[in-house]
Amino acid sequence: MSGTVLYRDCLYLLGGLKEDSTASNELYSLDFQTWEWALVNTFTCEGKSMPMAGHCVTVHEEELLVFGGSDLASVLYSNLFVYQIPENKWNKVNCELLPRFCGGMCVVGSKVWLVGGCNLERRENLGEQELDLSTLSSKEPLS
Amino acid sequence: MEPKLASGLTLAKNHEIFYLGNTNSGGASTNGQHSNRVYRYQESWTQLQITNSEVFKPRSGLVGFCYNNCIYVFGGQEEKASGSTVYSDWLKLNLETLEWEVLFESEFPRHSASCVLRGSKAYVFGGANSQGVFSTLLELDLGNV
Numbered sequence: 213m214s215g216t217v218l219y220r221d222c223l224y225l226l227g228g229l230k231e232d233s234t235a236s237n238e239l240y241s242l243d244f245q246t247w248e249w250a251l252v253n254t255f256t257c258e259g260k261s262m263p264m265a266g267h268c269v270t271v272h273e274e275e276l277l278v279f280g281g282s283d284l285a286s287v288l289y290s291n292l293f294v295y296q297i298p299e300n301k302w303n304k305v306n307c308e309l310l311p312r313f314c315g316g317m318c319v320v321g322s323k324v325w326l327v328g329g330c331n332l333e334r335r336e337n338l339g340e341q342e343l344d345l346s347t348l349s350s351k352e353p354l355s
Numbered sequence: 356m357e358p359k360l361a362s363g364l365t366l367a368k369n370h371e372i373f374y375l376g377n378t379n380s381g382g383a384s385t386n387g388q389h390s391n392r393v394y395r396y397q398e399s400w401t402q403l404q405i406t407n408s409e410v411f412k413p414r415s416g417l418v419g420f421c422y423n424n425c426i427y428v429f430g431g432q433e434e435k436a437s438g439s440t441v442y443s444d445w446l447k448l449n450l451e452t453l454e455w456e457v458l459f460e461s462e463f464p465r466h467s468a469s470c471v472l473r474g475s476k477a478y479v480f481g482g483a484n485s486q487g488v489f490s491t492l493l494e495l496d497l498g499n500v
Binding site for chain 2: 213217221242268315
């Protein structure tokens with residue numbers, strides 16, 4: 213229930229389910245040249261920890277896109293976040309999307325696609341939503 | 356804790372999107388029922404007519420990737436009233452012939468893992484089954500399958 217992407221010969225791993233049944237807010241990297249794991253960042257939004265599992269991630273150019281998931285306690289996320297990998301900075305995108313758990317995300321052409329997944333009340337497939345990549349330019353840095 | 360909710364697999368290949376497993380994309384509720392359907396999105400969603408579709412058992416929480424005009428998938432689970440089956444198989448769907456091929460059964464049944472493709476090797480991290488949550492990294496060398 214973690215999210216992984218490949219960027220510049222490193223695997224980036226965000227969040228996921230921990231042994232104690234809580235969700236992680238940690239971002240790790242695995243360097244395929246040295247085979248060493250490193251804790252890169254802990255994800256916080258406006259001073260609040262952002263543990264997440266069942267979220268979806270994808271990489272676009274030099275940015276890690278993160279959407280949805282849950283803190284496995286009470287919150288189902290509906291925010292789209294952008295992590296600028298070289299700068300090690302988190303941003304939040306201003307857009308309205310349906311909360312989605314265990315969905316998928318990909319970039320095709322000029323659009324970000326969110327596909328499948330469900331919410332915690334119904335296991336009904338949520339279908340898809342698309343978002344123009346230009347929307348990402350409205351991102352604001354997180355403190 | 357083994358997670359109880361999971362979903363299908365979304366993959367992008369050039370200008371197409373594929374969605375495998377879990378529920379169909381027609382919008383109908385399929386509460387708790389797993390699917391072995393494969394959909395392709397070009398300008399709209401179509402279900403692929405796979406000749407040996409029974410090879411790919413209904414499941415959710417699978418991982419996979421596109422490589423050389425094929426889709427490779429691993430693991431996942433099927434939940435039924437009688438119990439849950441967690442899969443350990445690697446499968447390949449040829450997108451030209453629309454046929455599934457069983458590559459092999461691994462020793463690592465798991466669902467809800469995550470996966471990246473690096474060159475001709477795939478790496479699967481984590482996942483879970485009834486024995487717990489894993490933090491291991493599995494490697495599949497596509498040159499050997």
